[in-house]
Amino acid sequence: MASFILKRMLNVIPLLILITIISFAIIQLPPGDFISSYIARLQQMGEMVGPEQAEQLRDRYGLDQPIYVQYFKWMSGVLRGDFGYSFDWQQPVSKVIGERLALTLVLTLSTTLFVWIVGFLIGLYSATHQYSIGDYIVTFFGFIGLATPNFMLALILMWIAYAYFGQNVGGLFSPEFLSAPWSIARVIDMLKHLWIPVIITGTAGTAGLIRIFRANLLDELGKPYVATARAKGLSEFKLIFKYPVRIALIPFVATVGWTLPKLISSATITSVVLSLPTAGPVLLKALQNQDMFLAGSFILLLSVLTVVGTLISDILLAWVDPRISYN
Known part of the structure; x- marks a missing residue:
């Protein structure tokens, strides 16, 4: 395992250098400059x-x-x-990124936990109750979740909240806490607003994981070793969680490589619609205004997190699935 990790880390260095060169060149491709x-x-x-x-x-x-x-x-x-100076914000890039990275981290990790927990529980129920009424209901709502873009769901929810309840569900803070220093009251206010973007940004991911986990678990439950274990009298709970669930969890582990880059890019369009003070809208604005040092720093962080996330995902996959060879 140690040699496997070392080889992968050594391969990362030239890859990151190449990515930074290509990214910086792409930022310069549009005519003109900042x-x-x-x-x-x-x-x-x-x-x-x-x-x-x-x-x-x-x-x-x-x-x-x-x-x-x-x-x-x-x-x-x-x-x-x-990381240079942001022309558009008239501030060092590190300060512009740092102000929003913490909120993006909270939103992304909360969404990831929501997607994994809900996707696992519903997928497990759907696979173990195949063709039941509950399975059909979950499948129906799963397809709706996959077909509905997050930004459209955000617009619909904002319209319902404003039209019928007279409330604005955008942002992560109430107006009185927007510029307030951090305190327990501000954290509580953020948690009150956090569940809305978590549900909106996690809907499609949850629906997708439910379908994938259900399909993988059904495939494992239909294999001969499961029938043999059941015939030998192994309890249903131990039978399901001993091997089938472990193998079916591979998609959850594989998505770790996508989770870390989401700390930066986290649902950019949805963040714009909901007026979320996260890193995604800042990256979009930097690309539009050709703020090259800010955009380049974001892309560098995305690249590093993608490579690191992929490495972590590979290590976890090798641990979860003994069929994977380090070679």
Whole structure:
């Protein structure tokens, strides 16, 4: 196991370097740069910016240098813990990311626990009660959950809450706690609002895991070793949880590789609709405004978390499923 982990970690280094180069190049592909977008916004507001001012701004932020020079300067800063400066937010990138990463972490982990717990329990019931009324009901709502986009579900819920209850379900805080310092009261207020985005962002994932877990468990329950164990008098509870459930849990373990990147990208469109102060909308705005250091830092974090998540997922899969070889 140790040599397996070491090999995978050594393979990660060149992969991450390649990803950062490609990501930084892709960010530069659209015509213009942040200064061009910034000048265009100023002109829309009636302010005129001359060519000399534009060149001064490019020189100030180092945008007049070749792309490879900008990349190496950025990467040298990243190695020192300096992710650069956000042109759009007029703040260091680390501060912009840090303010929202904690809330994104809370939302993502809460959603993941919701998806895993609900998906496991309902999938287990559906597989062990195949073709029952409960199974048909779960299947019906599962297909609805898979077919309904999260942002549409958010819009419907917001309309129902406002039209019939006069409440705004957007955001993670009440108006009086938006700018308040952290306290027990603010945490409690956040928990009161947290369940709505958790249910909305977790609906499709829960429905998908239910279907996958049900199918895998039914496949395992139909194998000869299960029939043999049942014929030998093994209790149904021990029979199901000894091996079939362990094998059927592989999709849950495999999704660990997707969970860590969600800490950054977490349901961007849904977060915009619900006005959630998470990292996803910030990444979207950075890409739209060509705020290259902020966008590049987000993509770097996404890449690192994806690779780390995949490594963790592979290790857990090797532990859960003894059929997997380290070679």
